Amino acid sequence: MLKFILRRLGAALVILFGASVLLYVLVINSGDPLSDLRESNADNREYLMQQRIDNMNLDLPWYQRYWSWLTGVGKCFALQCDLGTNRSGVSINSLLELAASSTLRLVLLATLLALVFGISIGILTAVRQYSGLDYGVTFATFLFFSLPVFWAAVLLKEYMAIGYNDWVREPDFGPVQIIVIAVIAGFLMQVFLAGSMRRRIITFAVTAGFFAAALPSLTALEYFRNPQLGYIGVAVLTFAVALSATAMAVGVKNRKVLYPALITAALVSVVQVALYNVFVYYMNWFIMIGGLALAAAIPWFIGRSMGGRYKGIAAGVSVATGVIGAGLTVVDHVFRAWPGFLGMKPRPIATIGSQTPNFGGDFWQTMLDQGTQLLLPTILLTIISLASYSRYTRASMLEVSSQDYIRTARSKGLPERTVIFRHAFRNALIPIATIAAFDFAALIGGAVITEQVFGWKGMGELFQTGLREVDPNPVMAFFLITGTAAILFNLLADIFYAIIDPRIRV
Incomplete structure (x- = not known):
């Protein structure tokens, strides 16, 4: 090697x-x-x-x-x-230090989101091949993939920035809006969950009824200007993550995996209360990164210690529970800072720039400011990359699912979740690793248009300025970063192949 x-x-x-x-x-x-x-x-x-x-x-x-x-x-x-x-x-x-930090902040988040959602959608559509969900997702992904970047950016600015900023001053839903949102949500949920016609009707009715009741209630409580998860909300969602992750991995009957996940969820629930003052008064990026590291390390140790012969799966499920629970705690504190942020910045979703000049808020308000500036370009880059990840994952999963060892695993009576995630998915990762490696470098270079539309002073702006002024040094700096990233990530993909499939090492 x-x-x-x-x-x-x-x-x-x-x-x-x-x-x-x-x-x-x-x-x-x-x-x-x-x-x-x-x-x-x-x-x-x-x-x-x-x-x-x-x-x-x-x-x-x-x-x-x-x-x-x-x-x-x-x-x-x-x-x-x-x-x-x-x-x-x-x-x-x-110049390169400022430009690279701005672009990498955008590209890393967009690539991560596209990978997570794209792979998840690809697996789901492969399992539900030729269903209504499969056809709908196929149409949507090809639509996103073919969107002109500049046109999609203008639409995002108009509806998710200008329109939302006007709406959030006095959030309200009219009767027609509530009905439309409830019907769309019910339709999408019944397509997602599938099942018999009776089950689809029940799913549609329950989902539509929930949204029809929830939207007026949230508006009356002024939730959109003063949102909170609260201690109970974070705890409930964290326990739900523990149960869901266990069910997807091995099933909730496997106590060797379930108990470490539940213990992790309990720890998250206790820590969010015990460290409330730290989150409010002393939070900074070092504490947050250290906390996320501990949220992964401690559950990993719990899972490995209690998992027995399932220690690898138990550690993975526990880590997922700990990290997502820590993330929910962060989201709760971001929600708590939202009213003060609206007081400082009444039109929160910005259309230009990577941060508000001379913004004087605390840690959470500054985080909100940078996050809202990051929102639109991240969504744009994510939905464009989402198409390729989901389609390649689907194709790879379908190809692997026809192999003899998959049929053998099913004939031995293994649960379908085990067949999909432990046998099929791992071998389907090889083409996805190739795409992810090249896509990261391509996004750095391809973010030129996105950065120009949204006014980001990143690598794209550095490249354009060098070309416009016939100045080779900025252009060569851009080439040095993007070229090196492409080659290194391609090399990492080759090494990842050997980790996924031991036969490749030979």
Whole structure:
């Protein structure tokens, strides 16, 4: 394996070198970096031109300028990168740090959401092949995949930002809106749960009735301006997660898995009350990340200790319960901060920028500000990526499900959940790993349009500015990040293959 990795890294360096030379030559020959100054009538035009020539080393041959850039990149191996300056003399290192942090915050979240929801939808549609749910999801995914990014972004701005901001000032639902929402929710739920016609009718009636009663009640309680889960809400939902995860994994009758999950849910319920003041007065990102790490480590230990021969499954279910329960606790405190946030920012969903300038809220309000700025571009990138993940997962699951070992597992009487998640799904992950690896790098490069529409100062803006100003250093910084990400994640996908399927190691 080590020899394989070294060989792949060597080939990757050769590819990066060749591509960087080609890109550098194309950029410097795409226009005149002094064109705006040549047309200027300023008295100090000659001084400004000379200053730009010095900043961009335009008095040197292109290969010397490229070599200077390559030498600076080589210093990255010693953690002392020097990517030069832009035409104004600003360090590319500082620009890249700001741009990369902005874009990665967007891309990582969108990729994670697309993976989770896409794979889940793909598994569900494969299990329910040729059902109404399968056809509906197929139509929706192809619709999302074909959406023009700029057009979808305009729709999101209009309805999820401007429209929502107008509505949230005085949240209300008219009779027609309640009926429409209740009918749509009931229809979708009966399609999702399926079953006999009698079961579908009951599901539709119960769901529609619930929404018809809940929406006016929530409006009367001003829940949309003052939402809360509360201690009881977090506890109930966490226990529901424990039961659901156990049922999906091995069934609730397996006490070796059920008990660790329930103990984890109880711990989450106790900790959220005990640490209330910490969440309110002392919370920061270090505490939050540390808390999430503990929410995974402690349940893992509980599951491994109590799971017996099911210790791997018990640990996984317990970790899922702990992490989701911790997430619900965070959501509850975000809800508690929402009224104060609306007081500081009456129109909460922003359409431009990655954060509000000079925003002076506390930790939770600042988190809400950055989250609402992140909402629209994340939704846009997620729904576009969702299509490919769900379709590839479905196709891969259907292909694996026809294999002999799946039929053997069913003939041995194994529960269907075991056949799907422990036998079929693991072997269906290989093509998904390939897509995820390339999609991450592609999203960094493909977020150029999204960042422009939503006014994010990220990698896309850095790339566009470099091209527009015929300045190679910003463009090369963009190439360095995206190219390296593509190659490294492709290598990680190859290693992941060997973890999923031991035969590949040979």
